[in-house]
Amino acid sequence: MIDLTNGKPLKVIFLYTIPLLMGNFFQQFYSFIDTLIVGRTISVNALASVGATGGLTGLVIGFAQGMTSGLTILTARKHGAGDIRGVTKSFASGIIISFFITIVFTLIALLIAYPLLKAMQTPAVLLHDAFIFLEIIFAGIFAFVGFDFLGNTMRALGDSRVPLFFLIVSTILNILLELVFILYLHMGVAGAGLATVVAQAITMIVLYFYIRRKIPYLILSRSDFKIDMDEIKELLKVSLPMGFQSSIIAIGSIILQFMLNTLGADAVAAYTVAGRVEQIATLPALSFGISLVNYTAQNLGAKKYSRILDGVKKGIMMSVISSITIGAILILFGKNISHLFMNGSETHVLNLIQIYYYFNGSMYFMLSILFIVRYTLQGLGNQKAPTIAGIAELIMRVFASIVMIRFFGFYGAAMASPLAWIGSVLVLVSTWRIEWNKLSKMKDGNVEIPEEVIE
DSSP, X not given: OOOTTXXXXXXXXXXXXXXXXXXXXXXXXXXXXXXXXXXXXXXXXXXXXXXXXXXXXXXXXXXXXXXXXXXXXXXXXXXXXXXXXXXXXXXXXXXXXXXXXXXXXXXXXXXXXXXXXXXXXXXXXXXXXXXHHHHHHHHTHHHHHXXXXXXXXXXXXXXXXXXXXXXXXXXXXXXXXXXXXXXXSOXXXXXXXXXXXXXXXXXXXXXXXXXXXXXXXXXXXXXGGSOOHHHHHHHHHHHHHHHHHHHHHHHHHHHHHHHHHTTOHHHHHXXXXXXXXXXXXXXXXXXXXXXXXXXXXXXXXXXXXXXXXXHHHHHHHHHHHXXXXXXXXXXXXXXXXXXXXXXXXXXXXXXXXXXXXXXXXXXXXHHHHHHHHHHHHHHTTOOHHHHHHHHHHHHHHHHIIIIIHHHHTHHHHHHHHHHHHHHHHHHHHHHHHHHHHHHHHSOOOOOOOOHHHHO
């Protein structure tokens, strides 16, 4: 495990981020492989069917993933303060909250899947496969929540390597299962969804037993599950806003998908492929941002306020440089990469994809600033500003969906994300200036972390 409260911030953040980046890469590789295999072994329409579910899966699973990230912020803070018992209690309370929210969200998601697909005017040729894929993914929400919660707990304690290993295993397992389900069992898009859920569930179970074996203070007894309402309220205060922030963003994606569906199957396929590639292209910015959550929370617990400020400056520098580089590569070579997803020439789809890359790749530096500032504020316990920023992002996406797409077609859809990033950054940066001034005036303290926590 890496002690994020000591050492040079640039080196510490970089070393912590590398396994996290690789882990996020393999996690996104799920979507990448799903899209590639479905597009090349079934059809472009099957690919578009999976893509048409993106907004809805983001709404439900995005909430669950945002929530689990929030549940472990307190764990990181307790770890930074050297409070072993506090780490154990927050872990147990996080499991309780995850369990009940998973049940509620699974039931709701399964019931609303088909009506929402219809309401979004999903093209008739895509509707059946989209519904099948969506129901399978929603039935497996428990696997996504459980795996993310356990992985985020490890990261909160300073270990970003073990989650990486399990993500690699999960990705390899997902690829193998998908090939079996689609090529040999001929399950179509249902095979893609089932492979992802099964792979995630297996690695979740194995990771749980790994934690029980390797981290003694996370071995829970029945008494640990005694509900502490003060603890539950504190965790919900942090985790629910983070979940809602993810859902707010997903709502904007659903509205965008609704308008995108009116442009036809080619536009949906192009947006799906470009989105999958972009998920990987933006991983460095996302990973640096996530690193700042636990870096900030641990140093806040250790009362090292000046170290937080230094870390943010170094994080922005590394993130912006990587984002500008990747954006340039995508603009120059993105069409060649995207061609991997299609079985034929599909010239029109590829041209639409290139339009998307022009608008988005040139603005990745803005997204990198957004991630660093948002996650730092969350690590400090400030959930209000990121939530307002999420609302601003939603407004900009709605504007792009209703106005820009109507007048500019696919060009308007390609502008949606850059507009949303700009709106969000304007809110976040103004709040960060206030937090910066507060931290600058606070006097550092020294908290000794017990050796058993570090190990």
